[in-house]
Amino acid sequence: MLINCVAYKDGAKLADIPVADISEYIVQPGCFVWVALSDATPEELNEMQEEFGLHPLAVEDARHGHQRPKIEEYGDSLFAVMHLIEPASESANGLNVGEVDVFVGRNYVLSVRNRSKLGFLGVRERCEREPELLRSGAGFVLYALMDAVVDRYFPVIDSLEVELEAIEQRIFTKGAPRANIQQLYELKQRVMVLKHAVAPLLEGASKLHGGRVPQVCAGSQEYFRDVVDHLGRINASIEAMRETIGTAIHVNLSMVTIEENEVMKRLAAWASIFAVCTAFAGIWGMNFEHMPELKWTYGYAGALFLISGTCSYLYYRFRRAGWL
Template sequence: MIIDSALYTSGRRIHEVDSLKAMERVSHQRESFAWIGLAEPSHSELEQVLGSFSIHETAMEDAVSAQQRAKLEENGEIITFVIRTVFYDDLKSSISTGELICFIHADFIIIVRHGDGAPLVSVRSELEHRPDFLALGPFAVLHGVLDKVIDEYTKIASELEKDVIAIENEVFSESRKTHSRGIYSLKREVIEYRHAIEPLILPLQRLVSEGRAHFPDALRPFYRDISDQLAKSCEHANGMDSLLTAALQADLAQVQVQQNNDVRRVSAWVALAAFPTMVAGIYGMNFEHMPELQWRFGYPLVIGGLVGACGFLYYRFKKAGWL
């Protein structure tokens, strides 16, 4: 559906244009451009909007296709800029992604949104309160969108970091419980987050570095700023991924150590039980000639020997840390 559509002249919204065709005609006027936003549009809505601005069919395919990687493509004077959006459900500790497909021309910008994350109503409102900045044209709008999306990246990274720190503390706690399942689950979410944001680096660099006729020089510092912010988010994500890998290795090492301790403990008790069992087995054979059976002190001596031997074994195992 069409969320909002408006024509802007010198950075100020014009309300009297009420049709796409009229908007397309007026957008060619000096210092004017159209801004149209769509969310989960139907195919007919896309044909109506994109057709009104003579956008090529291949671009329409991009607008229909969801789950694309971030990219920058040029088709004549129209730039297609795809941005992945990210939404984090803190209750489920899960990442879901969407995308924004932006069609940018000197006279218009059309933004198609699929999936979760980064509603752009606030972007339009904020930019309309900055007419001097909005007067720089469609690339000023794209900057506002990117700034909003990358700011969401930063917030989500902070939420993910809280979960990473929490699970790291659990791994190194006194609990004998294994946390590998939780680490794997969180690592999967971090990887999905990385796959959503990292591909945006190259298109953003290309947009700023390559010479473009309609790209205002005044916007370059702003784009460099959000590019730096994106790079920091990517570094943050890489750091969390590495931290989870280390936590997983530590958890597996702790499990292995615990298993070794259990094996040693069982072995020690088996040894303690084996010695009296061996002695009892010998005397249970009922040989005819066993002189100590007739000896007055034979029984207490055997019992004392068993207790002493077991006590010595227990002492040695305890000292070695096996018990």
């Protein structure tokens, strides 16, 4: 679906134009066209390939989707793939992974957004409010799109950190370790989703501000350096969270073992107490003829007193030792 198709010249908006007129505008000096598509069909991609002269390999990647984040150079044009991470729903803890494919040339920008409800209208408005920067052309638009994508990672990682802190506070709650381990593994999976979005993009974006910079990004290196800095901070936070989750999992496993040992100690203590009762009852339950206690008037009461006294003493000792 076509979101918008706008022509710009010298940093100012000329007009919203039909797709069929794109080829007429991109040949004008100082003019470039910015097109935004959402869940584009193969026919729409073929039409854009014809209008902009896109590289067929890049178009094939955009058509198939589900690409690894990357930035590839095709002659004098760039093809960037970025993951859009957003909560699956207000009630679920999962993450929805969308994708935006950006084709950037000297006089055009084409963004294709897939499997995501959040658009980039705010990015276009921001660029149009800064005509002196928009005058830099397609390179600045690529930066603005990348910056918007990266900024959306910060709320996600903040929510993951809040969830991790909540689990950490419940680590030593009695009866909670097993549930905590399940939540930690689910959290670890979401952290890895974010890791797979950030790490490859960090590697690709590093090529846009240092060394041999692609021609379409010339003059915008300092802006891409800012994006790389943000990605570096997010990547460092992800690594710290992964280490904390690993430590929390080990602590929870230790807590499970400790709780199981506590149960075993209680069972062993009660088994010892009942073993004493069984031993006394077994001795006096033997059918020997010459057993003096059997003829004693107070033998039954004495036996009960001895059994209860011994068991009470054992209970006291186990209780003092922390087994009961």
